[in-house]
Amino acid sequence: xxxxxxxxxxxxxxxxxxxxxxxxxxxxxxxxxxxxxxxxxxxxxxxxxxxxxxxxxxxxxxxxxxxxxxxxxxxxxxxxxxxxxxxxxxxxxxxxxxxxxxxxxxxxxxxxxxxxxxxxxxxxxxxxxxxxxxxxxxxxxxxxxxxxxxxxxxxxxxxxxxxxxxxxxxxxxxxxxxxxxxxxxxxxxxxxxxxxxxxxxxxxxxxxxxxxxxxxxxxxxxxxxxxxxxxxxxxxxxxxxxxxxxxxxxxxxxxxxxxxxxxxxxxxxxxxxxxxxxxxxxxxxxxxxxxxxxxxxxxxxxxxxxxxxxxxxxxxxxxxxxxxxxxxxxxxxxxxxxxxxxxxxxxxxxxxxxxxxxxxxxxxxxxxxxxxxxxxxxxxxxxxxxxxxxxxxxxxxxxxxxxxxxxxxxxxxxxxxxxxxxxxxxxxxxxxxxxxxxxxxxxxxxxxxxxxxxxxxxxxxxxxxxxxxxxxxxxxxxxxxxxxxxxxxxxxxxxxxxxxxxxxxxxxxxxxxxxxxxxxxxxxxxxxxxxxxxxxxxxxxxxxxxxxxxxxxxxxxxxxxxxxxxxxxxxxxxxxxxxxxxxxxxxxxxxxxxxxxxxxxxxxxxxxxxxxxxxxxxxxxxxxxxxxxxxxxxxxxxxxxxxxxxxxxxxxxxxxx
Amino acid sequence: xxxxxxxxxxxxxxxxxxxxxxxxxxxxxxxxxxxxxxxxxxxxxxxxxxxxxxxxxxxxxxxxxxxxxxxxxxxxxxxxxxxxxxxxxxxxxxxxxxxxxxxxxxxxxxxxxxxxxxxxxxxxxxxxxxxxxxxxxxxxxxxxxxxxxxxxxxxxxxxxxxxxxxxxxxxxxxxxxxxxxxxxxxxxxxxxxxxxxxxxxxxxxxxxxxxxxxxxxxxxxxxxxxxxxxxxxxxxxxxxxxxxxxxxxxxxxxxxx
Ligand SMILES: Cc1cc2nc3c(=O)[nH]c(=O)nc-3n(C[C@H](O)[C@H](O)[C@H](O)COP(=O)(O)OP(=O)(O)OC[C@H]3O[C@@H](n4cnc5c(N)ncnc54)[C@H](O)[C@@H]3O)c2cc1C
Ligand code: SF4
Ligand code: FES
Numbered sequence: 063x064x065x066x067x068x069x070x071x072x073x074x075x076x077x078x079x080x081x082x083x084x085x086x087x088x089x090x091x092x093x094x095x096x097x098x099x100x101x102x103x104x105x106x107x108x109x110x111x112x113x114x115x116x117x118x119x120x121x122x123x124x125x126x127x128x129x130x131x132x133x134x135x136x137x138x139x140x141x142x143x144x145x146x147x148x149x150x151x152x153x154x155x156x157x158x159x160x161x162x163x164x165x166x167x168x169x170x171x172x173x174x175x176x177x178x179x180x181x182x183x184x185x186x187x188x189x190x191x192x193x194x195x196x197x198x199x200x201x202x203x204x205x206x207x208x209x210x211x212x213x214x215x216x217x218x219x220x221x222x223x224x225x226x227x228x229x230x231x232x233x234x235x236x237x238x239x240x241x242x243x244x245x246x247x248x249x250x251x252x253x254x255x256x257x258x259x260x261x262x263x264x265x266x267x268x269x270x271x272x273x274x275x276x277x278x279x280x281x282x283x284x285x286x287x288x289x290x291x292x293x294x295x296x297x298x299x300x301x302x303x304x305x306x307x308x309x310x311x312x313x314x315x316x317x318x319x320x321x322x323x324x325x326x327x328x329x330x331x332x333x334x335x336x337x338x339x340x341x342x343x344x345x346x347x348x349x350x351x352x353x354x355x356x357x358x359x360x361x362x363x364x365x366x367x368x369x370x371x372x373x374x375x376x377x378x379x380x381x382x383x384x385x386x387x388x389x390x391x392x393x394x395x396x397x398x399x400x401x402x403x404x405x406x407x408x409x410x411x412x413x414x415x416x417x418x419x420x421x422x423x424x425x426x427x428x429x430x431x432x433x434x435x436x437x438x439x440x441x442x443x444x445x446x447x448x449x450x451x452x453x454x455x456x457x458x459x460x461x462x463x464x465x466x467x468x469x470x471x472x473x474x475x476x477x478x479x480x481x482x483x484x485x486x487x488x489x490x491x492x493x494x495x496x497x498x499x500x501x502x503x504x505x506x507x508x509x510x511x512x513x514x515x516x517x518x519x520x521x522x523x524x525x526x527x528x529x530x531x532x533x534x535x536x537x538x539x540x541x542x543x544x545x546x547x548x549x550x551x552x553x554x555x556x557x558x559x560x561x562x563x564x565x566x567x568x569x570x571x572x573x574x575x576x577x578x579x580x581x582x583x584x585x586x587x588x589x590x591x592x593x594x595x596x597x598x599x600x601x602x603x604x605x606x607x608x609x610x611x612x613x614x615x616x617x618x619x620x621x622x623x624x625x626x627x628x629x630x631x632x633x634x635x636x637x638x639x640x641x642x643x644x645x646x647x648x649x650x651x652x653x654x655x656x657x658x659x660x661x662x663x664x665x666x667x668x669x670x671x672x673x674x675x676x677x678x679x680x681x682x683x684x685x686x687x688x689x690x691x692x693x694x695x696x697x698x699x700x701x702x703x704x705x706x707x708x709x710x711x712x713x714x715x716x717x718x719x
Numbered sequence: 720x721x722x723x724x725x726x727x728x729x730x731x732x733x734x735x736x737x738x739x740x741x742x743x744x745x746x747x748x749x750x751x752x753x754x755x756x757x758x759x760x761x762x763x764x765x766x767x768x769x770x771x772x773x774x775x776x777x778x779x780x781x782x783x784x785x786x787x788x789x790x791x792x793x794x795x796x797x798x799x800x801x802x803x804x805x806x807x808x809x810x811x812x813x814x815x816x817x818x819x820x821x822x823x824x825x826x827x828x829x830x831x832x833x834x835x836x837x838x839x840x841x842x843x844x845x846x847x848x849x850x851x852x853x854x855x856x857x858x859x860x861x862x863x864x865x866x867x868x869x870x871x872x873x874x875x876x877x878x879x880x881x882x883x884x885x886x887x888x889x890x891x892x893x894x895x896x897x898x899x900x901x902x903x904x905x906x907x908x909x910x911x912x913x914x915x916x917x918x919x920x921x922x923x924x925x926x927x928x929x930x931x932x933x934x935x936x937x938x939x940x941x942x943x944x945x946x947x948x949x950x951x952x953x954x955x956x957x958x959x960x961x962x963x964x965x966x967x968x969x970x971x972x973x974x975x976x
Contacts, residue, residue, distance in 0.1 A: 112858040127779060128845050130885055131787040147865060183861070190861035192854045192912050194878035201868030219878060225786055226881060233853035240849035248842065271834055300781040334754045339762055340783050462785065465802070465809045466756075531858045580769045582762070626769050631736065632835040634777055635769065 064317070064690055064704040067492040068172045073710045074154075077176045080493075081536055085543035092117035095542050096550060098265055098280035100252045100307050102129030104224070104523055105506025106286030107231035108530025113284075114235075114243035116535055118542075121278055122235065122244050123267060125251045125302060125637075130232040133288050133300040134526060137224025138345035138459065140206060140216035141523040143181040148205055152213040154178045159711060161521060164210040164390050165486070165514020166664035166680065167713035168323070170688070170706060172493055173511045180532040181524050185217055187531055191230040195219050207350050208519035210390035210718070216520045221345055221458045227523055231530070250276070251637065252307045254561045255283060255314045255502065262314075262502035263551055266561045268569075270637060273630040275562050277553035281545045282501045282538055285311055286530070289485040289507035291324065293645045293652065294597070295589020297482035298330060298343040304641035305648050308489050308508045316497035317690035317702060319490035319510030321648070322656035325517055325665045326598050327483035328354075328394035331466055331476075332414040341481040342466055344417065345459055346519040349387045351422035351452070352476070354378050354394070356415050360405040366416045366475035377401055385718040392516045392665045392678070393718060395480035399598050400676065402479070409477045418475035423448035480598060484522060486513045486665065487655075490690040490704070494537035495529060498690075501541060505529035510688065515664025569629055572639050577622030581639040584619050588612070588646055596653050601669040605657040612650045619646060651691055651699060658701065661685045673715075682713055723753045725817035729764070731776055732824045737832050737840075743822075753813040757800065758783060758790065760812055778837040785809040785949060788884030791891070792837055793824040798888035798947045806886065806949040826887050828896035830934045841887050843933040844901060850929035851922035852905040854914050867913055877911035880904045882950045889944035889952075895936030900944040902926050903960035904952045910963055920967035927964055 069076040087095065095118050099110040102124040110122040124132060144157040157178035162169060185203070189195065195217050196204040205214040219226040238244040249270040256264035262283040267276050287307035291297035312318045329344045355374045362369065377397055379386045389397075398415050401407065408414050427448025431439035434447075449472055453460070463471050489497050489504035491511055497504050506526040513521060551558075595608035619642070627633040662671040662678035663685070671679045688704040726749045734741030748764050755763070758780055765775035781789040790807040794800035800810045815821065823837065831839040869877075883904035890898050906923050909915030915922075931937075938957060945954040 108858075115857045126781055126787070126789060127841055128788075128885065130845075131781055131789050133782065133787075135787045135884075136782045136784050145864070183859075185864045186861035187856075187858060189864040189867065190854065190856045190914055192877075192881075192909050192914050194874055194881050194908070194912070195864075196878075197869055197871050197874045199871050201870055201874075202865050219881075222786065222882065225884070226878070229881060233848060234856075234858075236845060236848045237853045237855060239845075246845075248845075300787065301783055302781045335752060337752060337755045337759045337763060339756070339759050342784055461804075462809070465785075465805060465811060468811070468813060535858065580766055582766055624769060626772070626774050632777060632838065635775060 064490070064702050065492070066170060066704055067494060068170070069493065073171060073175050076172050077179055084536055084540040087539045087543050087546065089117050091546040093119065095119065095545060096121065096280045097538070098278055098283045099123070099286060100265065100284065101132065101286035101288060101506070102232070102235065103132035103134035103286060103288055103506060104228055104231055104526030105530045106132065107228065107235045108527050109284055109286060109505055109534050110244055111231060111234035111238050112531050112535045113538070114238035120238070120244040121247065121280065123247045123250045123252055125249065125270060127248055129235055129246065129248060130229060132228060133303050134228045134523070135225045136300060137523055138221045138343065139347040140208065140218035140223045140520040141184070141227060142208065142215050142518070142520040143185045143217060143524065144178055144215060145182050145185060147203060148214045150213045152215050156213065157181060157215065160211045161512065161518055162514065162711050163716060164518035165516050166678065166716055167514065167682070167708065167711070168320070168663050168706065169512055169514030171708060171710055176533070177512050177525055177528050180528045183532055184524060184527045188227055188230050191234060193219065193226045193230040195226070206347055207388060209346050209349060209388045209394070210385070210518045218347065221347070221456060224523060227527065231527070252310070253565045253640070254310050255499070256557050256561045257314050257499060258551060258555065258557045261500045264553065264558060266558070266565050271632050273628070273633060275565055277558045277562060279550050279553055281542060281548060282503065284503040284505060284534065284538070285489065285508055286505045287508045289488065290645070290648060291482045291485050293588070293649050294482040294592045295585050296333065296338060296341050296593070298327060298341050301340060304645070306641050306644045308504070309644040309648055311489060311497060311499065311502060311504070313693050315499045316502060316504070317490040317692050318487070318651060319688050319690050320487040320515070320655065321652045321691065322596070322659060322666050323486035323515050323664065324482060324652070325391060325484040325486060326395045326480045327391055328398055328480050329417060329478045330481035330483070331463065332409060332411060332479040342462065343481070343483065344463060344476060344478055346391070348417060348456060348459065351455070352387065352417040352419050353421055354387055354415055354417055356401045356406040356408060362408070366408070366418065367420070367473065375406070382718045389718045390516055390518060392667070395598055396667060396676070398480055414477040414479045416475040417478045419452055419471065420475070423452055423472070426451035482593070484517055486510065486515060486517055490688065494540060495533060496537070496541065503534060503538065505534060515666055569636070569640070572623065572643070573625055573629055573636065575620065575623045577624050579622050580624055581635060581642050584615065584623065585642045585645070587615060588642070588649055591615070592649055592652070596656055599667050599669050600656050602657060605653050608653045609650055609657070612646060612653065616646045619643065654699065655689055655691065658689065659685060678716070723817070724750050725753070725812070725815060725819070727751060727815065728820040730820065730822045731836070733776070733836055734833050736835055741833065751812055753811070755812045756783065756808060757792070757794070757810040757812065758808050776837060777835040780808055783808040786884060788886040791826050791839065791886055791888070793826060793891055795822055798826065798891040799949055804949055804951045826891035828890045828935070830896065830898070831887060831890065841885070843935070844885050844887065844898070846933060847898065847902055847926055847929045848905065851918065851925040852909070854909060855918060869912060873911050877908050880911070880952065880956055881908040883952050884950055886949060888947045888949060890935065892943040892947040893936065894941065894943070895939060897938045897944070898930050898933070898935035899938040899957050899960065900948060900952055900954065902930050903956040906960045906963055907956040910959070919963060920970055923960065923963040923967045924971065
């Protein structure tokens with residue numbers, strides 16, 4: 063059994079106790095300690111800035127041309143915090159409880175509680191930085207609802223919340239760069255971790271402009287490299303999002319936690335053809351006002367707005383009256399798949415359902431007309447005013463939908479379908495966010511820690527910033543306090559030599575395959591295997607097939623890949639090939655984990671394990687644990703377990719009915 | 720929406736690296752669906768080039784949702800192409816018709832040197848932010864979020880400025896290669912909020928000084944930037960920056976006295 067090093071004491075005191083007793087590093091010593099931070103998303107930028115503010119010497123890396131472009135920028139809907147500004151009964155406990163329940167009782171209580179506990183500070187910090195959150199007329203902060211909860215605790219900045227939060231963290235980071243406290247390396251990709259005497263001591267990175275390999279030393283290494291959703295090829299993630307940093311860490315001894323927990327988001331723009339390179343999310347916030355439905359008749363080819371009310375099946379409201387359209391993501395996604403598989407899907411592909419705002423437009427229109435003293439408005443007046451409200455709330459998302467599909471969602475209902483979105487799995491970390499390699503930390507989406515088997519909407523941004531602003535500044539000190547006498551290791555050390563040589567060799571091998579197929583074609587094939595056999599519904603036979611298909615694909619990849627160009631130049635095809643090589647290895651582990659977990663929980667749905675009405679059926683007796691996989695060089699993987707102990711919450715069958 | 724396919728002629732800027740000279744290359748693409756995005760059309764082209772043993776066209780992109788600001792193509796004489804308020808990645812092929820010729824170039828500005836083909840170096844923007852595009856508040860120093868109410872109208876104006884994605888289209892569109900719209904957006908975002916007030920003066924002065932140092936040109940108010948900005952950042956913010964700058968310069972003189 064793995065030890066997560068959870069502090070003792072009652073749940074609500076653990077973090078305070080920890081902070082009161084963890085070791086500290088004095089300011090003079092901080093200046094001598096170097097920290098490497100990989101990634102500049104919400105987790106990385108907030109960590110790098112905060113650690114530099116404390117006085118550590120920080121080096122920060124990202125593969126984009128600027129830290130401001132990390133994938134966090136794309137988050138739309140919002141960020142949760144237990145502020146209870148709405149006076150609707152919210153509290154730290156409720157946010158904690160909703161997150162645990164939303165995660166289908168597969169997360170670690172102590173981490174989730176800490177997340178809820180620091181959530182309020184995040185909002186304060188962001189406001190102080192100038193993040194322009196949405197506000198009410200009185201000048202106070204505004205909130206909206208998100209899935210899986212019954213209070214309004216989501217803070218937002220139109221449909222650009224991630225952008226605004228990241229710009230806040232980015233500006234804090236740039237300030238530290240200007241002060242000389244952070245050295246920034248953009249267009250640099252980390253390709254290995256250097257481990258010396260069992261501790262993480264540095265990284266090997268490739269300068270993407272020149273193609274040169276470079277070595278950097280750190281007393282500790284903090285990975286904030288994001289999620290691995292692109293293992294499915296098509297996802298809502300940015301094109302560059304990848305698992306490489308986490309995977310290299312895994313191969314150097316960091317266990318990988320719950321790889322099979324992947325989140326499929328219910329509301330994305332459907333696939334249109336083979337050319338499709340990514341999928342676009344339509345924020346969950348739309349489910350506040352949009353109603354999801356399919357025709358009651360199978361194979362109904364009429365346009366959405368031509369189908370009369372009585373011939374529509376609002377299946378979420380029908381099946382889940384208590385939460386309706388705001389059920390958690392895993393539930394909403396499976397319900398959409400169920401309807402489409404049963405022949406009720408819409409659009410040319412029949413792999414879509416409607417998300418309809420006509421009722422919201424009417425409802426808001428009447429309210430607005432009432433405010434204007436117009437108590438007998440005609441349909442046109444109602445529509446006009448209603449559209450204005452909807453436009454103000456969701457305008458940028460509606461525009462985005464129209465640009466992509468060419469359809470006007472104010473006129474016809476949106477067509478949506480589930481798509482891969484987020485990965486709850488990731489590097490296993492203990493309470494201090496340290497991986498199984500001492501001195502190597504994982505923050506944000508690249509760790510497995512807080513969301514169990516399903517993440518609630520607006521909680522990833524919260525976690526990224528909690529980890530970076532409020533957790534790592536304390537926990538890393540507890541480790542570095544014992545490192546103050548460790549001088550910087552020169553990067554001529556044999557461990558650096560060996561790591562760089564291995565990276566160079568691998569690149570050489572890839573470049574010299576000179577086969578027939580592009581990286582893209584392999585990635586697409588990998589995605590298809592994963593989506594078909596390890597997607598929204600999984601079963602034992604399919605997973606076994608997937609594993610053998612992935613093994614074959616891997617062999618073919620290393621025999622028949624074609625990469626154009628040179629090593630020592632800007633070569634995006636080479637960058638991509640290295641990432642896809644790692645995705646292929648990861649894919650096998652994801653399927654193995656899915657096969658081993660003989661239960662359904664959250665986003666992991668095994669067809670063999672479901673209730674009579676098709677809900678996920680957990681098996682708490684056998685699977686109340688985190689699976690943490692150890693890489694056994696050349697010999698597959700060994701599974702370790704972290705037992706999940708619920709002291710505060712009593713796991714029950716999740717119900718949103 | 721009717722879908723159709725098209726054959727196109729592309730004239731694409733090819734440049735091996737920042738040290739070499741570039742030139743246009745003419746490339747044909749066939750069977751492009753009107754449902755594809757502009758970058759997906761480039762994916763199709765690049766797949767073919769790799770299959771033919773040729774060097775694919777390098778271009779910057781990441782989110783493909785119009786928010787990261789990474790994509791940057793100068794299409795038929797216009798940054799981000801023909802659609803108003805749209806990034807390159809959100810431009811879709813139904814903007815074109817069968818038989819069209821499309822000219823694609825990188826952003827052109829001294830402060831944005833070409834790295835390869837359609838990729839340029841925009842780190843100058845980061846350095847403008849470093850010069851003062853932030854509020855100096857360390858983690859943990861914040862008061863309660865609702866302790867500072869902000870008029871909704873000001874919050875919205877600030878948000879509209881903060882919507883800038885740092886793509887650089889404004890620079891690429893400007894005959895002077897001025898970075899005023901980008902800089903004005905940041906200065907306004909922060910100046911409109913009470914939290915940003917204490918550093919207003921130095922921020923405007925230092926960011927403009929950095930802008931000049933990076934080699935961006937001066938602003939002659941042609942409005943080309945606003946016309947191409949994918950986030951429709953208003954040129955009014957430039958007026959705001961100018962007044963921030965003038966009053967800051969004035970105050971600075973006063974303080975010296
Ligand atoms: C479309 C979309 C909308 C979303 N909306 C919401 C929302 O409304 N609310 C919410 O809470 N969550 C949302 N999420 C989820 C959330 O955005 C992410 O989980 C979160 O932003 C991840 O942040 P991060 O800091 O962990 O990683 P990222 O933001 O992904 O950053 C990863 C960083 O690591 C760097 N990196 C990666 N690998 C390497 C390497 N090998 N070398 C060097 N650098 C590397 C990258 O350059 C980047 O800087 C959304 C996600 C998507 C896809
Ligand atoms: S002002 Fe507009 S065009 Fe200029 S960088 Fe910002 S978003 Fe791009
Ligand atoms: S790729 Fe992100 S804005 Fe175009």
